[in-house]
Amino acid sequence: MLKELGKLSLAVSAVRMLDDALPVQTLAVFLEIARNEGISINELCDKVGLASSSASRNVAALSDRHWLNKPGLGLVETLPDPKDLRRKTVRLTAKGRQLKKQMAAMIGEGQT
Numbered sequence: 001m002l003k004e005l006g007k008l009s010l011a012v013s014a015v016r017m018l019d020d021a022l023p024v025q026t027l028a029v030f031l032e033i034a035r036n037e038g039i040s041i042n043e044l045c046d047k048v049g050l051a052s053s054s055a056s057r058n059v060a061a062l063s064d065r066h067w068l069n070k071p072g073l074g075l076v077e078t079l080p081d082p083k084d085l086r087r088k089t090v091r092l093t094a095k096g097r098q099l100k101k102q103m104a105a106m107i108g109e110g111q112t
Helices: 002-016 024-035 041-048 052-062 094-107
Strands: 076-081 084-092
Touching (some): 002 094, 041 052
Antiparallel strands (some): 076 084
16 A cells, blocks of 8 residues: 555646645546546536536646736646537646657556
8 A cells, every 4th residue: 555655646746746735636637637638627527526616727828828828837728518518628738648648658558
């Protein structure tokens, strides 16, 4: 169990290298998007247990442009849902997929 926790700590440190003040809920949002690419903001709220405004702020922080008009991390992008243009879906960017792959390697998962 300690070995697994050490691996998890390494994987989290990969994200912290991008932003050492990254809130835990933003990390949780990234991990859920990585698990479910194309997830809608509403589904993300349900999975992570955040209000819509909090989920949107966290997605913005992970996107190219933070909600405070600061540069974001560039790990995710939002797109309209082709089945319902009122809905937004979230998926990883190439940078986000690379981070997902790096984290999976750190915890010993061969499949990403």
